Amino acid sequence: MDVKVLIKEAKDSVISQTAEYALRAIIYLAEQPDESRNNREVAQETKVPLNYLAKVLQCLARNGIIVSQRGAKGGFKLARGPEAISVYDVIQAVDPLHRITSCPLELEQHRDHLCPLHRRLDDAMALVEKSFRETSISELIEPVLQIG
Amino acid sequence: MDVKVLIKEAKDSVISQTAEYALRAIIYLAEQPDESRNNREVAQETKVPLNYLAKVLQCLARNGIIVSQRGAKGGFKLARGPEAISVYDVIQAVDPLHRITSCPLELEQHRDHLCPLHRRLDDAMALVEKSFRETSISELIEPVLQIG
DNA sequence: ATTAAATAGGATAATTATGTCCGAATTGAT
DNA sequence: ATCAATTCGGACATAATTATCCTATTTAAT
Numbered sequence: 001m002d003v004k005v006l007i008k009e010a011k012d013s014v015i016s017q018t019a020e021y022a023l024r025a026i027i028y029l030a031e032q033p034d035e036s037r038n039n040r041e042v043a044q045e046t047k048v049p050l051n052y053l054a055k056v057l058q059c060l061a062r063n064g065i066i067v068s069q070r071g072a073k074g075g076f077k078l079a080r081g082p083e084a085i086s087v088y089d090v091i092q093a094v095d096p097l098h099r100i101t102s103c104p105l106e107l108e109q110h111r112d113h114l115c116p117l118h119r120r121l122d123d124a125m126a127l128v129e130k131s132f133r134e135t136s137i138s139e140l141i142e143p144v145l146q147i148g
Numbered sequence: 149m150d151v152k153v154l155i156k157e158a159k160d161s162v163i164s165q166t167a168e169y170a171l172r173a174i175i176y177l178a179e180q181p182d183e184s185r186n187n188r189e190v191a192q193e194t195k196v197p198l199n200y201l202a203k204v205l206q207c208l209a210r211n212g213i214i215v216s217q218r219g220a221k222g223g224f225k226l227a228r229g230p231e232a233i234s235v236y237d238v239i240q241a242v243d244p245l246h247r248i249t250s251c252p253l254e255l256e257q258h259r260d261h262l263c264p265l266h267r268r269l270d271d272a273m274a275l276v277e278k279s280f281r282e283t284s285i286s287e288l289i290e291p292v293l294q295i296g
Numbered sequence: 297a298t299t300a301a302a303t304a305g306g307a308t309a310a311t312t313a314t315g316t317c318c319g320a321a322t323t324g325a326t
Numbered sequence: 327a328t329c330a331a332t333t334c335g336g337a338c339a340t341a342a343t344t345a346t347c348c349t350a351t352t353t354a355a356t
Contacts, residue, residue, distance in 0.1 A: 013246065014162060014273050017314070023265055024253070038332065047253055051316050058334065071323025072331040087268065098161065105172070105195055116288040117171055120235065120279070125162050127275045131268070140264040165344065186302065199346050206304065219353025220301040 014128055015091060021048045022056050022094040023087065023140075029066060030082035030137050036075030056094060063093035082141065088132035097132075099125055162276055163239060169196045170204050170242040171235065171288075177214060178230035178285045184223030204242060211241035230289065236280035247273055 013020070024046040029037060039057060043050040057076050061068040065085060066076045078085065091097060100122040103115050114122060161168070172194040177185060187205060191198040205224050209216040213233060214224045226233065239245060248270040251263050262270060 013248070014269065014276060020252070020269075027265060040332095049315060052314065054333075055315090055335090061333090068333060069323085070321075070331090070333045071325095072329090073324060074322085074332045076333090100161070104168070115290055117175060120283055120288065121162065121168075124276045124279045127279065128162060128272045131272045131275065135268055140268065142263055188302095197345055200344065202303075203305085203345090209303090216303060217353085218301090218303045218351080219355090220299090221354060222302045222352085224303090 016095045018056060019091045019095045021046070021053060022060060022090050024048060025053060025057060026060070026065065026078070026082075026085065026090050026137055027140050027142075029076060029078050030085075031141055032077075034077060036069050036073070036077045038075035042076070059094050060090070065089060065093050082137040085137045086133055087135045087137070087140075088129065090137070091132060097125060097129060099129070164243045166204060167239045167243045169194070169201060170208060170238050172196060173201060173205060174208070174213065174226070174230075174233065174238050174285055175288050175290075177224060177226050178233075179289055180225075182225060184217055184221070184225045186223035190224070207242050208238070213237060213241050226285075230286040231284050233285045234281055235283045235285070235288070236277065238285070239280060245273060245277060247277070 015023075025042050025048065028042055028046050039054050040050065042048070042057070043053045046053070048056070057066065057068070060066045061076065064079055067079045068074070068076050100114065100118050103118050105115070113119075163171075173190050173196065176190055176194050187202050188198065190196070190205070191201045194201070196204070205214065205216070208214045209224065212227055215227045216222070216224050248262065248266050251266050253263070261267075
């Protein structure tokens with residue numbers, strides 16, 4: 001029984017809900033080459049709440065991951081090829097991972113090196129960061145299953 | 149500029165604040181062999197909010213990571229040697245990592261396998277989990293600096 | 297037995313993250 | 327020029343997480 005249960009309910013992942021939404025949207029756009037897709041359509045296909053997705057897409061556009069087009073026939077499309085966008089790029093745009101650069105306890109002895117705990121925690125984050133940097137969106141497009 | 153900035157302020161790590169507090173407390177107890185330390189003392193030394201720490205310690209005790217002793221001269225101490233407690237044990241007690249076992253989109257095609265995105269995200273979590281399982285609390289005790 | 301020190305645990309408050317709504321601005325089509 | 331489709335962006339609402347407070351219960355010491 002964890003603290004959350006003591007108090008309420010919970011779920012956890014290595015990325016936030018927001019980052020997950022952003023990735024789903026980007027992958028969907030990557031599957032639709034060139035054509036702009038609008039917020040409503042992306043929301044439907046990715047099952048992300050419509051109005052929240054609008055914010056997320058806005059943010060991705062501001063960060064140059066996608067380009068937006070207002071007005072009739074407007075929508076969003078990738079700013080560059082999916083092989084040139086990493087999972088890391090998407091996450092950093094929307095909800096950046098922060099590496100640990102100093103011990104939160106701010107002990108004098110830890111001024112210029114992390115204590116063993118934060119060294120380890122940051123190492124774990126480094127692993128995750130590396131994995132995300134090395135994965136491009138093009139690798140995450142669902143292979144279409146062929147019958148035969 | 150990320151979504152959070154659009155809306156508010158933020159910070160992120162691979163573990164929750166609660167899990168970080170639990171680890172600090174456990175490491176502190178590991179540095180004090182055998183003797184019980186009370187909540188007040190642990191809170192001071194680890195800079196964790198007193199009343200919140202009480203919950204966290206309670207939870208660790210319920211999960212058999214530490215043992216609590218009520219009454220005068222009471223307090224908390226490790227239930228077993230620090231080499232026999234992993235970072236993973238502590239985190240799972242307090243704020244468990246959940247591996248991804250099914251695609252949140254719940255597409256029919258993903259019934260028995262994860263889609264590429266969630267496959268990757270879970271792989272990243274597996275790395276983190278492995279790293280935490282392999283690290284024992286005894287490895288995180290601050291080496292005392294000697295002059296000379 | 298009494299007392300003081302300490303944990304246990306429920307209720308509640310504050311903060312942060314997630315999600316909604318709506319009007320303004322932009323733009324393609326007619 | 328007007329209209330309809332669409333993003334933009336601010337304000338607001340809800341939910342989850344983190345933090346505090348208060349009282350009850352347990353227990354060692356005297």
